Amino acid sequence: MQNHADPEFDTEGPSVVHSDYLAHDATGLAELIRKREASARELLDIAISRTEAVNPAINAVVLKDYDAARLRASRDDANRAANGAHRVESESAQTALAGVPYLIKDLGAPVAGLRMAMGSRHYRHFIPAQDAPVVTLVKAAGLNIFGKTSTSELGQMPYTEPELFGACRNPWNLDHTPGGSSGGAAAAVAAGIVPLAHASDGGGSIRIPASCCGLFGLKPSRGRVPRATAAAAGELGVDHAVSRSVRDSALLLDLLAGNADRPPGAPGTFLSASREPCKPLNIAYVTEPMLAPSLSADSRAALDDAAQLASSLGHNIEPVSLGIDFAAVRHAFLTLWSVTAEDLVLNAERISGRKPLRAEFEISTWAMAHVGRKLGERGLPAALEEQRRITERLTDLLNRYDVILCATLAAPPIKIGEMQPTSAERMQMRAVTAMPLEALMKKVLAEASNKAFTWAGCTELFNLSGQPAMSVPLYWTARGLPVGVQFAAREGGEAMLLRLATQLETARPWFDRRPPLMQARN
Numbered sequence: 001m002q003n004h005a006d007p008e009f010d011t012e013g014p015s016v017v018h019s020d021y022l023a024h025d026a027t028g029l030a031e032l033i034r035k036r037e038a039s040a041r042e043l044l045d046i047a048i049s050r051t052e053a054v055n056p057a058i059n060a061v062v063l064k065d066y067d068a069a070r071l072r073a074s075r076d077d078a079n080r081a082a083n084g085a086h087r088v089e090s091e092s093a094q095t096a097l098a099g100v101p102y103l104i105k106d107l108g109a110p111v112a113g114l115r116m117a118m119g120s121r122h123y124r125h126f127i128p129a130q131d132a133p134v135v136t137l138v139k140a141a142g143l144n145i146f147g148k149t150s151t152s153e154l155g156q157m158p159y160t161e162p163e164l165f166g167a168c169r170n171p172w173n174l175d176h177t178p179g180g181s182s183g184g185a186a187a188a189v190a191a192g193i194v195p196l197a198h199a200s201d202g203g204g205s206i207r208i209p210a211s212c213c214g215l216f217g218l219k220p221s222r223g224r225v226p227r228a229t230a231a232a233a234g235e236l237g238v239d240h241a242v243s244r245s246v247r248d249s250a251l252l253l254d255l256l257a258g259n260a261d262r263p264p265g266a267p268g269t270f271l272s273a274s275r276e277p278c279k280p281l282n283i284a285y286v287t288e289p290m291l292a293p294s295l296s297a298d299s300r301a302a303l304d305d306a307a308q309l310a311s312s313l314g315h316n317i318e319p320v321s322l323g324i325d326f327a328a329v330r331h332a333f334l335t336l337w338s339v340t341a342e343d344l345v346l347n348a349e350r351i352s353g354r355k356p357l358r359a360e361f362e363i364s365t366w367a368m369a370h371v372g373r374k375l376g377e378r379g380l381p382a383a384l385e386e387q388r389r390i391t392e393r394l395t396d397l398l399n400r401y402d403v404i405l406c407a408t409l410a411a412p413p414i415k416i417g418e419m420q421p422t423s424a425e426r427m428q429m430r431a432v433t434a435m436p437l438e439a440l441m442k443k444v445l446a447e448a449s450n451k452a453f454t455w456a457g458c459t460e461l462f463n464l465s466g467q468p469a470m471s472v473p474l475y476w477t478a479r480g481l482p483v484g485v486q487f488a489a490r491e492g493g494e495a496m497l498l499r500l501a502t503q504l505e506t507a508r509p510w511f512d513r514r515p516p517l518m519q520a521r522n
Contacts, residue, residue, distance in 0.1 A: 021046045022518070025245035025511070026100045026196040026252075033080075033099040040073040040080075040099030044144055047101035050193045051147065054517060058169045060178070060187035061147045062106055063115055069146035073099065076142070093269065094260040096251055098142025103197040104135065105185050106148040107155050109239060110228070111135050118344075119153040119162035119181075122360035126352045133226040134239040134256060138198065141255045149184030149197060153365050154344045156337075158208050158456035159419060160184060163362050167416045170212055171515040172481055176413040179209030179456075186213040186242045192518045196248045202237035203337065204408075204459025207471035211408040211484030214473040214513060215242045216501065218249050221491050222466030225256045233380055234336035234387055236463040244511055246501045250274035253494065273495035278503040281402040281496075283310055283487075284320035291330050291457030292410035298483055299407045302475035306485040306504075307405060309474065313503060320401070324393055324461075328386050333460045334449055335376050335383035341365060342372030358433070364421055364448065367429035371445050374436045391465040398467070398490035403500065407458045408471040408486040412479075414455055421448070458486065468494045472501055473510045480516075 021043065024032065032038040048066055055061050076099055104111055107118045110128030112135075117124045131139065138145065150168045152160050160168040160183025170178040171191040178187040182199035186209030189197050199206045201219040210217025218240060225239045240256065243249045250270040254260065257270070265271045285307050289295045295303070311317045346369050348356040358366055376383075398404065421429065428444050462469040468491070471484035489497050505511075 018046060018050070022192050022514070024195065025243070026097055026194075026248045027245070029100050029195065030097045039077045040144065041070065041077050043099065044069055044073045044101050044146060047146065047194055050191070054171070054191045054193065057174060057517060058171055058178070058187045058191055059166055060149055060168050060184040060191065061103065061193070062117070062150045062165045062184065063148040065114060065146055069101070069144050072144055092261050093251065093254045093264045093271070094141055096141075096264040097255070100143055100196070101194050102138060102143035102145050103147050103149050103185060103188055103194055104138070104145055105151055105182050105198050105200055107151040107181065108132070108200050108237065109134050109198060111145060111148070114148065116148075117164060118155070119151045119164055120361060120365070121164050122348055122354070122356055123352055124164060132228045134198070137256050137260070141260065149182070149188055151184060152181040153362050154341065155181035155200070155202060155205060156341060156365050156368060157181065157419070158204060158452060159414065161416065161420065169416065170413055171517040172214065173413070173479075174517070175415050176481065177212060177416055179212035179413065181205040182209045182242060183212075186210060186215055186217075189213065189215055189242050189244060190515055190518065192514070195245070196241055196243045196252065198239065199242045200237055200239045201463065202340070203333070203463050204456060206240060206242060207408050207459050207469060207484070207486060208456055210242050210471040210473070212413040212482065213242070214476070214482035214510060214515070215244060216246055216249055216470070216472060216505075217242045217484070218253070218470040218494065218497065218501075219462065219468060220253060220257065220494055221468045224253075224468075224494070233339040233376075234384065234464070235466065236336060236340075246498060246505050247271060247274055250498050270494060270498055274498040274502045276499050278313075278499040280314045280316065281500065282316045282318065284397060284401040284404045285317045286320055286322055286404055286406040288322060289407070289410055289457065290461055291326055291333075291453040293454060294410065295407055296411035298412050298477045299410055302483040302485050303405070303407050305475050306472070309504065309508060310405065313507060317405070318401070320397070322393070322397065324390065329390060329461060329464065330449065330453065332383040332386035332390070333464060334445060335379045336387070338368050338372030338376035338445075339380060340372070341368040342370075342376060345369035346373060363426050363429045367432050367444060370433045370436055371441050374438065374441055387464050390461065394461070394465045394467060395490065398493075402489065402496060404488040406486050406488070408484040409456055410458060411455050412477050412481040412483050419451055419455065462488050467491050468497055470497050470501060472504055474504060474508050476513075
């Protein structure tokens, strides 16, 4: 492949090709750069060419910053050449992913100078002046941001179909969703644009798209990764990534959570933990659908398959009931969620500098914000108390068990448009915002949440509790759609989850399972 770097820097040795690019995770690509078997500019050009090839089909990348990324890559390559072809990079993890192309989710992680629309017409011209902490850390690590990925409007929905940009599609089947709200990130990784992409999770938004797209997705513990500002209520969200390999997720977590100054894989790091043998664990096997009414046959099959696999690896699997009032969980989560919507919609002026207008928001988002103003704030103390009780209950359970195994989603990826509000539902939502009657608001909220939770009601519990949880891609349906399974651990238990994930990855490898779209456009 021709090298397109600046003339003063020329790569020695063989150039990479698309098949080489797809054969490596982010850690492997960075190693190619360090060994000078590829340049950062070459890898970026492949990532860009893959974006141009597959993005028209999946609609995952909604902002492109190619020129700035090319300049960074070429400068990095020139600096690397000037310092010697075989110079050993710094002995810290901070350079372990240097030069690898990277995408940032277009929500909650501002990149200075780049538009952050958050899937919303209101914010479509908003250009942040400062980087979010997670972006600062990503840049310090040398990951090369060349674009931003699609999200549902303000992250409100578990699918990615913003009216502003249109539906994002699943590379495994373009008629189906990649999940949400980090759907663009997951679709881009599954389609081979990048092996690792930024994602965030306030109600399942790392784990849901990971499940839909056959990827690994770890939601870290609350507070593990620094965030720009405090949440409006409940501290539900956390930043991390979706990835094709466990080790990429572990290494990135080291970079984001305070281990960047230590050698890659040093004792006590998450990368080191991911390489350690996983001791036999006591696993609480939960088949309750949580906020969903039931689990589909495919989700239950995926769950049973994971339990059997874990048992065959020496783990003790014990069926357990969580003993949680899920109606109370639902109410607490929706209260906190609506207050967050109110903050981003009705108080948008403090972020964008412009007054919010009804026409600039999707009707479901606008209605949720009004629910937050009318019902959420009043119900906030009770919701926070319920959050405390949920956390206490799960903490107690995880003092008796090492890990909880449960479903990530109640069903495989839904079809595009399947959960969009009907005409009648839209009419009710408009009525709610025009006449904010409490009874009508409760009715609309119940109906809308029932629809979402029927499919995506298994992840929110661990956002409320703040405990780490991961979706692992171990199962595909007869129609070729991925169905992840979820494992959760006690607060601060990411190392245990990563050891288990690596064991599962070794026993049931998924890295080389590629969606038809990825195979067709190599």
